[in-house]
Amino acid sequence: MKQKTGKTVRENRLFNFLNLALLVVFTLIVIVPIWNVVVSSFTSSTALADGHSIFWSQDFTLQNYQKVFADTSIWRAFGISIAKTVVGAFTHVLFCAMVAYGLSKKHLVGRGFYTRFGVITLYFGGGMIPYYLLIRSLGLLDSFWVYIIPGMLSYYDVIILMNFFRDVPASLEESAKIDGASDWTIFTKIFLPLSKPALATITLFNGVAQWNDFMTAKMFITNQNLYPLQMKIYEIIVQSQTKGFDNAALTNSVVQSSSKGVQLATIIVTTVPILVIYPLLQRYFISGMMVGAVKE
Amino acid sequence: MKSERVKRPAKMWKQKFTEKALKFMAQWRLQGMVLPGIAFMFIFTYIPIYGVIIAFKHYTITDTIAGAPWVGLDNFKVILGDRYFMEAVVNTLGISLLKLAVGFFIPVILAIMIFELKDGPFKKIVQTISYLPHFLSWIILGGMLISWLSTSGLLNQLLLGIGLIKQGNNHLLAANQYWLIAVLSDVWKEAGWGTILYLATMAKIDPTYYEAARIDGATKWTQITQITLPFLTPIISLNLILNVSNLLGSNLDQTLVLMNSQNSAKSEVINSYVYRMGLTQGDFSYATAVGLGISLISMVLLLITNTVTKKMNDGESVIF
Structure with a gap:
């Protein structure tokens, strides 16, 4: 018996050691490539070409970043990204919440029809081309509002919020009604403040999706x-990759002047907001993931 | 007697309708909150569903959807003889199956490994870092991949360093490496995030099971195979089945950013083919027909998997 326990202890020690070692390797596999991009973005093009700056820059320079920040079109794109993220996420969460509030009321006439109408949108759609034709006929091509309006409602988020609203104690609503409050007042003064965690999670997920989204621009702008x-970034990377740096036919100033270092510096500039926000709000992201999973 | 019988339900129906209408009017504020959402879904989902009829028409950019001439199944007949479409199907299936084979169990293993760690800063760091790539867009990751896989990039430097190769080359230009690149980059991006569901399931396992196992002298390995894995099996199989029903799904963002003229024979997938035929070449009807055909096949796959999951889940559907 004693011997067996000793063997178990030894085996478990070995297990823990291997487990730890493998997880360290895994973490390195994730972090080293990202670190490599950060290092490369601070390295001169000549040093990048001979490729020895893997973990530490062989020829440290801020030039790549200076070039990025000197380009007014990058600043402009930054502004568009921030505007579409902020406006998009807030209109999305408020619109979803409004619809979800109405649908969470059992006495709503037509509720059964409305919810079936919504669930169908989760499973069916027209696909890429009919959607494109719709956007075109709505006059949203080459308009800033194409980033905002088509993304304002997702029935999936409506379901999540509906479930959240149902958990708000009915007595709160009843007493407000006795005081003469309208549905709208009850929604904005009672339900919205009480649902802050759910609203924050949905806003965050939608905000990240807005920040990362490029298909909308690719298709409609x-x-x-x-x-x-x-x-x-897509333009800078893909065009410089397919056409080569020397191609004089390229009209865009960034594309023409972009070396690998400049591309990577642009990538880092775009990623920094996510890298800053994500660790701070990790808790909300994970709880949001769980809310979604429970629904599934 | 007979006439009365017919009349009464009609009267009741009328009365019921008036009641409903009055109730509807009385709750106009509430209806006013819901109806914009219904209108929104009608416009942005139902109108495109109606637009699918152009798959059976010859639609050009100057036509209206209703006014375009009908051509029956002509567009679908073309699909069957389309070599490039077949290429896209092979690539889509190849990448999806490889993703399933390589990527599916990694989150499970990773989750178990993280679960076995003692709570503390190291566990937190591993989790934070492993979730991080999920939040990078495919454009960002694509740009990073182009850098890592380039001639003087990270991968070649590491391979040169350990002496596996003599000279670096650009891996994204090698068509026969594309599937592997697509699969591994996807696994790298999503493996950590995929652990969340499994970790949450394991958190619900009663710790007394493990205590009892420890007292009996069970090794960690035995605990994993005898306690943890049986608890995870239902959710693993559910996930696996959902993955199978999505075999024809492909990642458009990833493809658009990693595709180039050298690897396009191996990187074109169904989504990117629809995109190219429809939006780049303007063959709207044909692209819609391709999309519709694929959706129908996917729906059949989903229905089959739903039947299978129902059997596994005591007759209760987990998808619908």
């Missing part, structure tokens, strides 16, 4: 002044 950062 041709006016470069309306490009968000992600689209700008």
Whole structure:
């Protein structure tokens, strides 16, 4: 018996050691490539070409960043990204909350029909081309509002909020009604403040999606002044990769002057907001993931 | 007697309708909050569903959807003889299956490994770092990949460093490496995030099971195979089945950013093909037909998997 326990202890020690070692390796696999991009963005193009700056820069320079910040179109794209993220996330969460509030009331006439109407949108859609034709006929092509309006409602988020609103004690609403409060007042003064955690989670997820979204711009925007950062990066990277740096036919100033270092500096500038926000709000992201999973 | 019988339900129906209408009017504030949402869904989901009829028409950019001439199944007949479409199907299936084979169990293993760590700063750091790539967009990751895989990039430097290769080359230009790049980059991005669901399931396991196992002298390995894994099995199989029903799904963002003229024969997937045919080349009807065909096949896959999950889940559907 004693011997067996000793063997177990030894085996468990070995297990813990291996587990720890493998997780360290895994963490390095995630973090080293990202670190490499950060290092490269601070390295001169000549040093990048001979490729010895893996963990530490061989020729430290701020030039790449100076070039990025000197480009007014990048600043402009930054502004568009911030505007679409802030306006998009807030209109989305408020619209979803408003619809969810109405739908959470059992006495709502037509509630059964409305919810079935909504659930269908979770499983069916027209696909890419009919959607494009709709956006075109709505006159949203090459308009800033294409980032905002089509994304204002997701029935998935409506379901999450509806479940949240149902948990608000009915007595709160009843006493407010006795005091003569209207549905709208009850919604804005009682339900919204009580649902802050759910609203925050949905706002965050939608905000990250807005910040990271590039398909909307790729499909619906041709006016470069309306490009968000992600689209700008796509343009810089893909065009410089396919056409080569020397191609004089390229008209865009960034594309022409972009070396690998400048591309990577743009990538870092675009990622920093996420890198700053994510660790601070990690808790909300994970709880949001769980809320979604429970629904599934 | 007979006439009365017919009349009465009609009267009741009328009365019921008036009641409902009055109630509807009385709650106009509430209705006013819901109806904009219904109108929104009608416009942005139901109108495009109606727009799918252009798959059976010959639609050009100057037509209206209703006014375009019908062509029956002509567009679908073209699909069957389309070599590039078949190529896209093979690539989509190849990448999806490889993703399933390589990527599916990594989050499970990773979750168990994290679960076995003692609570503390190291566990927190591992979790924070492993979730991080999920929040990078495919454009950002694509740009990073282009840098890592370039001739003088990270991968070649590491391979040169350990002496596996003599000379660096650009891996994204090698078509036969594309599937692997697509799969591994996706796994790298989502493996950590995929652990959350499993970690949450494991958090619900009663700790007394493990205590009892420890007293009996069970090794960690035995605890994992005898306690943890049986608890995880239902959610693992559910996840696996959902993955199977999405075999024809492909990642458009990833493809658009990693595709180039050298690897396009291996990187074109169904989504990017629809995108290219429809929005780049303007063949709207054909692209819609391709999309519709794929949706129908996916729906059949979903229905099959739903039947299977129902059997596994005591007759209760987990998808619908």
